[in-house]
Amino acid sequence: MIILGSSRKARRGEVVAKWVLAAAQADSRFEIDYVDLQQLNLPYFDELESPFTMYAQGIEYTYAEGKAWAQRVGQAEAYLIVTPEYNHGYPGVLKNALDWVGREWGDKPVAFVSYGNITGGARAVEGLRQVAVELGLFQVANAIYFPNISRDAFTPEGQPSHASANDNLKKMFDELVRLQQAFSSVKKFGT
Numbered sequence: 001m002i003i004l005g006s007s008r009k010a011r012r013g014e015v016v017a018k019w020v021l022a023a024a025q026a027d028s029r030f031e032i033d034y035v036d037l038q039q040l041n042l043p044y045f046d047e048l049e050s051p052f053t054m055y056a057q058g059i060e061y062t063y064a065e066g067k068a069w070a071q072r073v074g075q076a077e078a079y080l081i082v083t084p085e086y087n088h089g090y091p092g093v094l095k096n097a098l099d100w101v102g103r104e105w106g107d108k109p110v111a112f113v114s115y116g117n118i119t120g121g122a123r124a125v126e127g128l129r130q131v132a133v134e135l136g137l138f139q140v141a142n143a144i145y146f147p148n149i150s151r152d153a154f155t156p157e158g159q160p161s162h163a164s165a166n167d168n169l170k171k172m173f174d175e176l177v178r179l180q181q182a183f184s185s186v187k188k189f190g191t
């Protein structure tokens with residue numbers, strides 16, 4: 001599952017996410033579920049309990065959108081999150097999407113690609129790492145950061161200005177597959 005974590009109409013994130021998507025589509029190891037949070041359009045989280053408690057106690061979602069999103073997350077075997085940096089964090093819309101789901105994230109790998117100004121979104125990724133721990137995700141160690149997103153990080157054709165990013169994305173895919181294979185046969189936590 002590739003998640004584009006920016007939903008504003010004038011977002012620059014689409015060029016980054018579409019670069020990831022094209023590389024994943026060209027890789028025969030993957031079946032891709034591309035999630036655009038603008039289209040997903042989730043309401044703000046509003047359930048009776050946390051999704052972890054709901055899962056543990058068999059409590060149904062009251063919002064059909066939340067239920068469908070949790071099922072979609074549950075079907076994925078690995079996640080790649082593309083995020084901008086907003087005020088040294090990641091967008092609220094992305095946090096909302098993460099908060100809507102609990103156990104379905106667990107015991108699966110996640111990798112991060114970020115973009116922003118001078119730090120390339122590094123602080124957004126660091127913030128996401130804390131959340132990912134609580135969600136029970138296994139994290140790919142190396143993230144990919146794109147500084148200068150509003151200037152020259154990508155060519156007009158939608159390719160990274162530094163070709164090394166393609167090699168790093170391939171390594172990220174390899175690591176997602178390695179972690180997914182390593183943990184898919186392990187008994188799930190709490191079962």
Ligand SMILES: Cc1cc2nc3c(=O)[nH]c(=O)nc-3n(C[C@H](O)[C@H](O)[C@H](O)COP(=O)(O)O)c2cc1C
Pocket residue numbers: 006007008010011012013014084085086087088089115116117118119120121149150
């Ligand atoms: C509300 C807001 C806060 C921002 N704060 C930061 C920041 O703290 N660090 C940074 O590197 N860039 C920051 N930027 C610049 C964004 O990284 C840049 O505008 C990027 O294109 C935003 O992603 P998007 O276009 O996909 O929404 C901020 C942009 C916005 C809209």
